[in-house]
Amino acid sequence: MGLTASDLAKACGVSRSTVNRALLGEGRINKDTKKMILEKAKELGYKPNLLARSLAMGKSMTIGVIVADLNNQYFAGIIDAVGKRVKNEKYLLNVTFHEKSKAAEKELIEKLVSFQASGIIISPINKGREFEKYLKELPIPTVLIGNDLKRTTSVGIDEYQATVDAVKYIMQKGYRNVVFCCPPLKDDDGKNNLGHVLRLKGYREVMKSCGLKSCCIYGDDYLPQIEKNIKKSAGKPAYLCSGDIFANEVMTFLHQKGYMVKRDFGVMGFDYVKSYQNGIVNITTIDNHISAIGDKAAEILLDMINGKLARDEYHHEIIGYDIKEGNTL
């Protein structure tokens, strides 16, 4: 590869450490020597080897972000926000995807640790006490997103309460037949991730408290199930989908089957994503302020990295949410 600091030192007729001082701009060094070295460095196109630097320093000035994938714009929004927050710091962002595989997620974490990343932001697929312990024992801090595992630092909304509000809102619109849809956001054990579980719980409880029967549709083949459901529905059904991406899928599917939103069924989503709004069809949804989530997660992580926030305490940041009125109910 390229020029090393030693080469540069030779070219300048000084020692390595002098070159170093010039480059890092610290320590006592003659102004002229410094200038000379810097000029020479530029002239020869010297570029420090970050790998070597990181090894020597024991850290690589990298912040890792691990999410499921980018099919769901929800993650794109979060990553964008994290990127903006970290931009002015000297860190390099490193985004990777676990694709809902627990093993892959752990592998990615290990790689980041091994590359001496300074910290990681994760929208995890793993869960449970063991995972919490695993995270805790990592040599670098982590912040989880959308998944308030008790013994970890995390940021997200109150999924339970948000769902309760959503269901109430739907009822207020006159629906009594509210169906919860939570399709393929399962891990490799077939279990849904915590955020969805909390939403489901919220849904079940309001329904119960209203004396209504819960009905939950999930699984990879949820669309055919929905068709069956709408066919035998007594009153006009409202589909509360655990994600705008699913709400749009449901709506598109039912339109193809000849049903018409609002006339024949209602739809509400979650995780407000702008692209599902176009002025004619605007999906009603919960805006959980994903950019605030990403921003806050990055902020907390930076604070932990800089020692401003204790790593051995758990910080739970709850972000606000609102109902975004559309015209699909």
Add this chain to the structure above:
Amino acid sequence: MGLTASDLAKACGVSRSTVNRALLGEGRINKDTKKMILEKAKELGYKPNLLARSLAMGKSMTIGVIVADLNNQYFAGIIDAVGKRVKNEKYLLNVTFHEKSKAAEKELIEKLVSFQASGIIISPINKGREFEKYLKELPIPTVLIGNDLKRTTSVGIDEYQATVDAVKYIMQKGYRNVVFCCPPLKDDDGKNNLGHVLRLKGYREVMKSCGLKSCCIYGDDYLPQIEKNIKKSAGKPAYLCSGDIFANEVMTFLHQKGYMVKRDFGVMGFDYVKSYQNGIVNITTIDNHISAIGDKAAEILLDMINGKLARDEYHHEIIGYDIKEGNTL
């Protein structure tokens, strides 16, 4: 940090190099010693330091992906495809964003080079001969996306021809007043990136060959401009937008102003993104097969890394496209 190979050697009562042979599984080594070492390694939780390994080997088994940002799902689709293609290889993906800043893009490239990434896939904002030369002189191979700079390896569609087809399609639908919209995809010099420039060229030329006047709207404030445009339009205008994301913006905006798609204006996009289709409003667009683009880009890069494809030749892969019929024209 954790346990090093030396620690492990000590614990096993052997030398570093023996440990190494056991770990790498090569070289002549006693079967039992090997087994013992591997067990001990597992027991003590030995994890190689990837930074040190990379430094020693001169490469870090990382593939970098640099795109503008994730606001536009177009990039998300490409990244997803690249991720899937690289998944089974032993490479770690590293996704970062230049946010349309030329300087930032170069910085990211330098960082990846400096971290000894094996190769980079870029949707570039920089352009021109100088940039081509810059890329060529990098010590690692690069593949560009959606931007067929002549002296680089790239994959994308025939933007020019696709636009010609799009305009013809719009005309076939009865429109004569076709307006091209190409908003904020500018670099920091205020110039649009090459893909958009080619599209514009295609647009201009068909219009001309049909004896029609071109009208192009761009800039950050393109929405108000569109309102002006529609107000003084003679015939019903069709807005051909250089990106579904813009098509949706235009449509949403005009709806808010009281206009109605298809009745009062037509809209066509580019870069088919699924979320702009819902069964009621389906944006007509050019499907440029972004997943095929990502897949191919990854494949070419891997081939270059593995020496199966010469780095000093330029490979241009053209992906097919089709018109995706919607109901916005």
Add this chain to the structure above:
DNA sequence: TTGAAAGCGCTAACAT
């Protein structure tokens, strides 16, 4: 079959 030693390019503590 195993061990010793050099080197990747850098930082940092120490000596001049």
Add this chain to the structure above:
DNA sequence: ATGTTAGCGCTTTCAA
């Protein structure tokens, strides 16, 4: 103000 030296944890060549 500048130079020397010893690591960081790994791979790799050479010697035993």
